[in-house]
Amino acid sequence: MLAESDADMALLRFKVARERELGLGTQLLDGAAVRDLGPYLAGHIQGAAYLAQEGHANPRILTDAFATEAVRHGAQIRTGTRLVGLSMTQDGGYRVLLQDAGRISEVTSRRLLLATGAWTARIAQMLGLHVPLYPVPLTMNVTDRTAPFLPFLIQHVGKRLSMKQSEDGNLLIGGGWPSRLARNDTGAIDLDRPALPDEAQIRANLAVAAGVLPALRDRQLIRSWTGTTCISTDQLPIVGMIDAAPGLYVAAGGSMFTLGPLLARLLAQQIVAGDDGPEAMAMFLPRRFNHLNAFTLLP
Ligand SMILES: Cc1cc2nc3c(=O)[nH]c(=O)nc-3n(C[C@H](O)[C@H](O)[C@H](O)COP(=O)(O)OP(=O)(O)OC[C@H]3O[C@@H](n4cnc5c(N)ncnc54)[C@H](O)[C@@H]3O)c2cc1C
DSSP states (O other): OOOOOOHHHHHHHHHHHHHHHOOOOOOOEEEEHHHHHHHSSSSOOOOEEEEOOOOOHHHHHHHHHHHHHHHTOOOOTTTTTTEEEEEEETTSSSEEEEEEEEEEEEEEEEEEEEEEEGHHHHHHHHGGGOEEEEEEEEEEEEEEEEOOOOOOOOEEESSSOOOEEEETSSSESSSSSBOOOOOOOSSOOTSSSSOOOOOHHHHHHHHHHHOGGGGGGGGGEEEEEEEEEEEEEESEEEEEETTSSSTTEEOOOSSSHHHHHHHHHHHHHHHTTTTTTOOOGGOOOOGGGGGGTTTOOOO
């Protein structure tokens, strides 16, 4: 994580100290040490936080790997299937209506987990429940291939930047730059259609990247794409049971590519044991938003 100014360095010092306090082996590097590690980085970089164990993974490979393992453990995966209805059964369970190419089927269960990202609030609304998660449309960019030179995930402490090189040599550049949510004819946000890229945001993202990696100016941008993630009111993921709806669990929020596997493991323990899970999970529980459902009558 790079620093370009004195203010960046102050923030980085604080972050590194906090991480070391918590047992991580993060190191604070000065400008010379940064250039030793990454001679391709711009000469004005003042310093960096370096964590040798930190890295990146390819979601297209990792998602398939998780799916394959889940099936091996007995999960059934139905792709192209949409949840179109959610209600309660008389004995306090949940009835889910699924639509697959015009065919509707029904599943009932005592326990249900909504791991539906930016669409979670909309699905919880089917039960009249409020889950304060809001859609965040973002953009990623990829350049043409070049010989492998960047083994690190590069971020910036004061600017929106994430940059890494794929095994094939392409540079992937993002860092939280917005795209535009699609809208329907009435101007309402349409979460069923992909968000639209915004050229000015893409240019700004690439300018930040080229500012720390000058050789980027010799590369061609070959593709930009959007995706929609979500953010909660307090920016922490919302993971655990909704108290107003016993047996209904939620797991959604930002940075879930990084945090998802860990939170999923802890949530699974919580669901099986029927408790709040380890103390470390307390800050993620939906309970912090119980006031939003104080007036909800479940169907
Ligand atoms: C451009 C971009 C860059 C990002 N970079 C990072 C990063 O570097 N690190 C990081 O940690 N995170 C990153 N994120 C965030 C991360 O991608 C998300 O937090 C993560 O994908 C969330 O995973 P999820 O499984 O909870 O939700 P999602 O991946 O959003 O999956 C939700 C699923 O629910 C499905 N669904 C919704 N409604 C229904 C319905 N009615 N019926 C059936 N299915 C439904 C959707 O189709 C979707 O497949 C990025 C996000 C974007 C968009």
